[in-house]
Amino acid sequence: MEIKHFDQFFSNNPIPMWIYDPRDYSIKDVNQSMVRLYGYNREEMLSFTLFDLRPEEEVPKLKKHLEQMDHDRLGDEGVWKQQKKNGDFIYVHVITNPVTFEEEDHTYQLAMYKDITSELNTQLNNDMLFKHSLEGIMLTNPNGEILQANSAACEILGMTEQEITECGREGVVAKDQKLEEALKQRSETGRFIGELNFIHKDGHKIPVELTSSVFVNFAGERRSSLIFRDISDRKQQEQAVRKEKEFTDIVLNSLPGLFYILNKEGKVVQFNDRATEVFGVPVEKIVGRSPADFVHEADQGKVPEEIEAVLEEGYREFEITVEKAGGNTAIYHFNAERLELNDQTFIIGTGLDITEKKELEERLNLLLEQEQVQRKKAEADRDKLKEMFEEAPSPKCMIEGPQLRYVIANKAYREVVGQENIIGKRVDEVVPEVE
Incomplete structure (x- = not known):
C-alpha cells in the first residue's frame, strides 16, 4: 500500500x-x-x-x-x-x-x-423484539412473498412459520377492498397504517390492526415489514357498544316526548329524533344551542332559571311553552336531573306535551265553576222556599213512614201543637189525642 x-x-x-x-x-x-x-x-x-x-x-x-x-x-x-x-x-x-x-x-x-457495538446491539434488540414481541411481525417481499414470521404471528394465524412462508400473502391476507387500498397506499407512500382481514388456518377471518413499511436492506433488496395485532376482541366490544347504542337510540326515539341532555353551560348535547318533529329542525342543528331558542318568548327567561335551579338542587319539574314547527305553540311538562359522569356535569331529562291535558283541565274547571254556580243558585232557591214555608200563616207539616214521623213543620204548626222540637217524632207523641 x-x-x-x-x-x-x-x-x-x-x-x-x-x-x-x-x-x-x-x-x-x-x-x-x-x-x-x-x-x-x-x-x-x-x-x-x-x-x-x-x-x-x-x-x-x-x-x-x-x-x-x-x-x-x-x-x-x-x-x-x-x-x-x-x-x-x-x-x-x-x-x-x-x-x-x-x-x-x-x-x-x-x-x-x-x-459496530451500537449497530450489533440494535440488531440484537431487533432480533429480541422480533422473537419475543407480543405483536405479530412478518418480514416480506413487497411482491407478496413472506420471508419470516415471529411466534406471535404464528399464534395469531394458527400456523407454523413454515406454513406461513409457504402460504404467502394470498394464503394469509383476505382479498378484499381493504387489501387493494392498503397495497396502493404502500406502493405510493412506502407505508400503510390501518386495518386488514387476515385468514386463520381454520379459515375464519381475523381483523388486525397493521403497520407496514417498505425498506431496502444491506444487500440493496426491497423488503417490507408488517407489525400487526389481533383486534377481534376490540371489534366485538365495538359491535356490542354499537348494538347497545342502536338499542338506546331506538328506545329514546320511541319515547312519546322529548329526551334531552344539556351540559353544565346549558347547551344541548343530545336530543332524540322527536325533537325534529316538534321543532322542525334536524337534531344536528339543535346540538350546541340553548334550549331557550325553542321556547316561546314569554317563557325564555324561565329556561336559565330552571337550569341554574337543577344544577343546584339536583332535580326539578316545570312547565314551559315551546315554539313548534309551523309557528304553533305547545305546553310541555319537563323533568330535569343533574348527572355526574366522567368528572363532567350534565342535565338529563324528558319533556311531554301536556297541551291537550291543559285544555281538558281548563274545560273541567269551567264545568266545575258552572256547577258551583248552579249549586249555589239551587241552595239559594231552597233556602228561599224553606223561609216561605217557615213563615207561612197556616200550619203546615210533612210526615212519612208507617209510624208517621215528622219530617218538617213550620212555625205556625209548632205553635198549634205547642212544641218546638218535633222533627223525627211520631204524631201520637206530639198530639196524643190522635190515635
Whole structure:
C-alpha cells in the first residue's frame, strides 16, 4: 500500500488504526483515534501485541485466524470482540492492508477498526423484539412473498412459520377492498397504517390492526415489514357498544316526548329524533344551542332559571311553552336531573306535551265553576222556599213512614201543637189525642 503523506493520513485519520508486525504481532505505531477508542495512552498501546486487546477466550480463535491469513493483500477480517481499558467489551469490524516503509525490509500490516457495538446491539434488540414481541411481525417481499414470521404471528394465524412462508400473502391476507387500498397506499407512500382481514388456518377471518413499511436492506433488496395485532376482541366490544347504542337510540326515539341532555353551560348535547318533529329542525342543528331558542318568548327567561335551579338542587319539574314547527305553540311538562359522569356535569331529562291535558283541565274547571254556580243558585232557591214555608200563616207539616214521623213543620204548626222540637217524632207523641 502506497499512500502519499502517509504519516498525515495515519495520524489524523478519524478511523482507529494501528500498524503491527506480522512476524511477532507487536505494535509499530498507533493513531490518536485508536487511543481514544480503547482508553489507553499511546505508550501503553505501543507496548502491546495484537493479542492484548482480546479477551482470553478470543485469543486462540485469533491465532488460528492469523495462521490462515494472507498478509500480502487487502483483507476483511470480520467482526471481533475486544476489551477497552475500563473493562467494557466492544465489537469491531477489522480491515487489514499490507504497508511497507522505506527504511524497513519487510511488510507490516495496517489494521483499521470500526466500532459496530451500537449497530450489533440494535440488531440484537431487533432480533429480541422480533422473537419475543407480543405483536405479530412478518418480514416480506413487497411482491407478496413472506420471508419470516415471529411466534406471535404464528399464534395469531394458527400456523407454523413454515406454513406461513409457504402460504404467502394470498394464503394469509383476505382479498378484499381493504387489501387493494392498503397495497396502493404502500406502493405510493412506502407505508400503510390501518386495518386488514387476515385468514386463520381454520379459515375464519381475523381483523388486525397493521403497520407496514417498505425498506431496502444491506444487500440493496426491497423488503417490507408488517407489525400487526389481533383486534377481534376490540371489534366485538365495538359491535356490542354499537348494538347497545342502536338499542338506546331506538328506545329514546320511541319515547312519546322529548329526551334531552344539556351540559353544565346549558347547551344541548343530545336530543332524540322527536325533537325534529316538534321543532322542525334536524337534531344536528339543535346540538350546541340553548334550549331557550325553542321556547316561546314569554317563557325564555324561565329556561336559565330552571337550569341554574337543577344544577343546584339536583332535580326539578316545570312547565314551559315551546315554539313548534309551523309557528304553533305547545305546553310541555319537563323533568330535569343533574348527572355526574366522567368528572363532567350534565342535565338529563324528558319533556311531554301536556297541551291537550291543559285544555281538558281548563274545560273541567269551567264545568266545575258552572256547577258551583248552579249549586249555589239551587241552595239559594231552597233556602228561599224553606223561609216561605217557615213563615207561612197556616200550619203546615210533612210526615212519612208507617209510624208517621215528622219530617218538617213550620212555625205556625209548632205553635198549634205547642212544641218546638218535633222533627223525627211520631204524631201520637206530639198530639196524643190522635190515635
